[in-house]
Amino acid sequence: MAEAATTERARPEPITAVPVRHPWRWVAVAVLAVLVAMFVHMLVTNDNLHWSFMVDNMFRPPIIEGVRGTILLTISSMAVGLVLGLVVAVMRLSANPILRVVAWVYTWFFRAVPRLVLLVLCGNLGILWKRIEFGLPFDRQIGALFGVDDFTARFYGVDSLSLLSGFTAGLLGLALSEGAYMAEIIRAGIQSVDPGQSEAAAALGLSRGQALRRIVLPQAMRVIVPPTGNETIAMLKDTSLVAAVPITVELFYQLRAVGVRAFDPFPMLVAATIWYLFLTSILLVLQYFVERYFARGYGRTERARMRLREIAAETGGGGAA
Amino acid sequence: MTETTDAARTAGTAGGGAPAATAAAEPMVRVENVYKSFGRLRVLSGIDLQVRPGEVCVVLGPSGSGKSTLLRCINHLEKIDAGRIWVDGELIGYRQRGGKLHELRDKEVAAQRRSIGMVFQRFNLFPHMTALENVMEAPLCARLGTKAEIRERALALLRRVGLGDKVDTYPRQLSGGQQQRVAIARALAMQPKLMLFDEPTSALDPELVGEVLDVMKDLARDGMTMIVVTHEIGFAREVGDHLIFMDGGQVVEAGPPREVIAEPKHERTRAFLAKVL
Numbered sequence: 144m145a146e147a148a149t150t151e152r153a154r155p156e157p158i159t160a161v162p163v164r165h166p167w168r169w170v171a172v173a174v175l176a177v178l179v180a181m182f183v184h185m186l187v188t189n190d191n192l193h194w195s196f197m198v199d200n201m202f203r204p205p206i207i208e209g210v211r212g213t214i215l216l217t218i219s220s221m222a223v224g225l226v227l228g229l230v231v232a233v234m235r236l237s238a239n240p241i242l243r244v245v246a247w248v249y250t251w252f253f254r255a256v257p258r259l260v261l262l263v264l265c266g267n268l269g270i271l272w273k274r275i276e277f278g279l280p281f282d283r284q285i286g287a288l289f290g291v292d293d294f295t296a297r298f299y300g301v302d303s304l305s306l307l308s309g310f311t312a313g314l315l316g317l318a319l320s321e322g323a324y325m326a327e328i329i330r331a332g333i334q335s336v337d338p339g340q341s342e343a344a345a346a347l348g349l350s351r352g353q354a355l356r357r358i359v360l361p362q363a364m365r366v367i368v369p370p371t372g373n374e375t376i377a378m379l380k381d382t383s384l385v386a387a388v389p390i391t392v393e394l395f396y397q398l399r400a401v402g403v404r405a406f407d408p409f410p411m412l413v414a415a416t417i418w419y420l421f422l423t424s425i426l427l428v429l430q431y432f433v434e435r436y437f438a439r440g441y442g443r444t445e446r447a448r449m450r451l452r453e454i455a456a457e458t459g460g461g462g463a464a
Numbered sequence: 465m466t467e468t469t470d471a472a473r474t475a476g477t478a479g480g481g482a483p484a485a486t487a488a489a490e491p492m493v494r495v496e497n498v499y500k501s502f503g504r505l506r507v508l509s510g511i512d513l514q515v516r517p518g519e520v521c522v523v524l525g526p527s528g529s530g531k532s533t534l535l536r537c538i539n540h541l542e543k544i545d546a547g548r549i550w551v552d553g554e555l556i557g558y559r560q561r562g563g564k565l566h567e568l569r570d571k572e573v574a575a576q577r578r579s580i581g582m583v584f585q586r587f588n589l590f591p592h593m594t595a596l597e598n599v600m601e602a603p604l605c606a607r608l609g610t611k612a613e614i615r616e617r618a619l620a621l622l623r624r625v626g627l628g629d630k631v632d633t634y635p636r637q638l639s640g641g642q643q644q645r646v647a648i649a650r651a652l653a654m655q656p657k658l659m660l661f662d663e664p665t666s667a668l669d670p671e672l673v674g675e676v677l678d679v680m681k682d683l684a685r686d687g688m689t690m691i692v693v694t695h696e697i698g699f700a701r702e703v704g705d706h707l708i709f710m711d712g713g714q715v716v717e718a719g720p721p722r723e724v725i726a727e728p729k730h731e732r733t734r735a736f737l738a739k740v741l
């Protein structure tokens with residue numbers, strides 16, 4: 144009936160309506176344009192920026208050393224943090240209540256203490272022990288139990304000042320803290336995988352370890368990788384905190400040192416900004432490819448959903464800050 | 465699989481043929497007085513069931529009657545509270561030693577599950593692997609031969625379920641019916657003695673049900689021992705050798721499928737059949 148009615152009527156003429164104008168958008172664009180012009184003008188005309196001094200100094204050997212130190216510290220703390228995080232996450236999901244509590248206390252402690260405080264703490268651990276030795280635990284007490292004075296069973300030892308100053312202390316502080324954040328990320332990732340997956344793996348006769356390694360973790364990676372990328376970027380920036388340990392072979396310390404020595408700090412701060420922008424951009428590109436790899440087997444909408452989650456994670460704040 | 469294996473049964477299962485020759489042999493599955501509760505909810509109370517080699521046992525019953533739980537107990541995905549389950553003469557999940565039961569280790573349970581294939585309602589394919597990788601995964605983990613051999617066998621299995629052209633496709637890109645057929649091939653890759661099907665066609669669009677049932681009929685004809693939870697009465701009648709009707713965690717009625725479906729003796733069976741037919 145409705146069909147008959149439409150065929151009888153003529154096709155209506157196409158809509159030619161006046162579009163809604165958005166004058167305030169144009170006002171906003173104009174304001175921004177003026178602000179950008181002012182900023183560029185300032186960059187070009189302000190004599191205190193000393194561009195040539197900055198360019199001359201930002202690639203000098205000690206600075207490049209600092210870049211290497213920053214990258215090395217970022218990679219090694221993330222690597223150790225990832226392994227720690229995986230162990231703690233698996234402990235957190237274990238059936239054993241003691242393992243679960245230990246894992247919970249670990250994440251609680253290292254998420255509660257600021258990284259800067261942790262780093263200063265690690266740098267000063269040498270005050271507690273003169274030497275760090277490996278061997279039978281409680282050897283002196285065991286010796287005393289059997290009536291032997293001064294019984295020791297230690298096979299390796301180092302001076303704590305040489306071990307816990309500089310790089311190792313920085314690595315310790317950053318990795319312990321990162322381990323706590325990574326544990327939470329990995330746990331969330333593992334829990335995001337449909338339990339039907341481990342069930343199917345179990346039914347096929349895979350052991351629990353095989354199911355975790357080959358079925359659950361690769362799928363959890365889709366959830367784990369985006370926040371891990373953000374963690375890595377946060378870590379890159381947080382390496383600038385290790386000056387407090389103190390570590391000097393690090394980008395920000397080196398750049399500032401140049402500025403301070405020349406009584407001209409500002410250009411080197413700009414140089415630091417540029418260096419961190421550059422290094423972070425490399426990480427962003429890497430992150431893109433790693434994510435694409437772990438999204439294989441999923442449609443384009445799923446990948447879009449992933450990017451959304453990632454943006455949410457980024458605005459929600461990475462581990463550090 | 466262990467010392468209890470005798471020559472007749474090995475021939476019957478490994479050859480995959482002639483169920484009649486082994487009809488008199490010991491049952492492939494023996495479920496004896498099994499109880500299972502989740503907290504205070506009793507899901508199975510005193511289940512008995514025997515399935516002979518080469519037989520297809522169909523399990524009917526309303527939702528929540530414990531059908532899935534029974535299947536999951538048979539391959540020890542769930543621990544039973546009381547009773548015993550044997551598959552091919554092997555006690556599932558435990559070892560009897562000196563009048564005492566000892567729990568099996570993770571590895572030993574995994575070994576037992578390898579001879580029991582399971583197909584799920586929601587397929588549960590591994591989404592990060594192609595169809596071929598899905599089928600190869602378990603044999604690779606169990607080291608059932610070289611990678612080339614496993615690959616050949618996986619390809620043959622995919623051809624057998626009619627998916628020889630979907631080898632490199634990810635599950636997402638397959639229809640439900642195709643996914644379920646990959647799942648069947650994946651279970652068969654471990655060369656199981658027993659296949660458990662938990663409502664394999666319930667998540668499928670009606671026009672895709674047939675292709676999965678065809679693969680299952682084919683398997684039954686080849687002499688595979690199967691326990692099939694399903695609401696497909698036609699399949700039960702055509703392929704089933706034995707039928708049990710479960711309700712409230714108990715086997716209410718059992719017998720040859722045609723007889724039970726044609727003239728159910730129990731009131732609850734009658735009410736259920738009236739709804740699904």
Ligand SMILES: Nc1ncnc2c1ncn2[C@@H]1O[C@H](COP(=O)(O)OP(=O)(O)O)[C@@H](O)[C@H]1O
Pocket residue numbers: 502505507525526527528529530531532533534
């Ligand atoms: N893991 C579990 N924890 C708690 N209750 C469960 C669990 N699995 C199943 N149940 C309950 O056991 C009962 C039987 O479930 P199920 O065996 O899945 O029934 P069916 O497959 O016949 O529909 C249902 O009431 C269900 O809610």
Ligand SMILES: [Mg+2]
Pocket residue numbers: 531532533662663
């Ligand atoms: Mg069910």
